[in-house]
Amino acid sequence: MPYGFIKHIEDKGYRTETVKSYEKVVNQFFRYIMTTFPSNKEPFQISPIDIKNYLEEQLDRDKSISTVNKELAILKTLFHYLWEINKVPIDPTVKIKRYKEEKERKVEVTYDEILTILEKVLSNMEYSKLRKSIFLLAVKGLKTADFRFKKEDVLDIIEDNKLVIELKNRSITLHGIEATYFRDYYYETMHSESEYIFTTKPHGEQYGVPIQVMFILNHLRAISQDYLRENSPAFTLISIRRAIALNLYFKKYPIQMIARELGIEENSASNYLKYITLSTLGQY
Helix, strand or coil: CCCCHHHHHHHCCCCHHHHHHHHHHHHHHHHHHHHHCCCCCCHHHCCHHHHHHHHHHHHHCCCCHHHHHHHHHHHHHHHHHHHHCCCCCCCCCCCCCCCCCCCCCCCCCCHHHHHHHHHHHHCCCCCCHHHHHHHHHHCCCCCCHHHCCEHHHEEEEHHHCEEEEECCCCEEEEEHHHHHHHHHHHHHHHHCCCCECCEECCCCCCCCEECCHHHHHHHHHHHHHHHCCCCCCCCCHHHHHHHHHHHHHHCCCCHHHHHHHHCCCHHHHHHHHHCCCHHHHCCC
């Protein structure tokens, strides 16, 4: 698929380790494209939003900003090469900017405040069952990949009014009112042909695919506009997980248990807590 890109950088004298890292990112990117679009996409069909979606998903996989910026630099090199050999009419990476490095990771909204907002979201008559379900599971600390569970992964224990969702790294149990709200959406999805609970229908595609990160972020952004203070950063899956980690930290949970609760690696849980600012600590 890269049309000789790897040989091109080898001929330019790139070191062996550098070539391997470029090849890894390029292969990873095109696997993402193949997964996202059932009919696949040729390079000339790839848009800036496709690349932004890819980068956002890498951030949501707990990659550092510096790592994601390196991946962006590799994709810029790739698409500039494809433009030079006339495989793309316009380089889709030209206007995509690097992410700003975070010197501090301030928790703008505490987890207790998020739980209060969750109550309001679930009772909001104007919100769809889909939006409520996305926020409910986001508040449980799910990453984008976690949202791609299947209908068969849900166990509905009606007599106890609870639902158990089996994820790859952990299970989530919803009780009472939370189970009731998610159950409403869960049974609504039974009418769809997809095996997944949450799907996205990419532009120009006939069928839905497992949910994409920007689709989730759009719903979180709408909720943020309705319930967060003016000029507050919008909710992201990472910011919610960071609030959960900080909440567990102040409850004296060891880092191993925090990582297990969030279904992430211990080093990722440590990174969530690494740059806690004094203003954040003052909220507790």
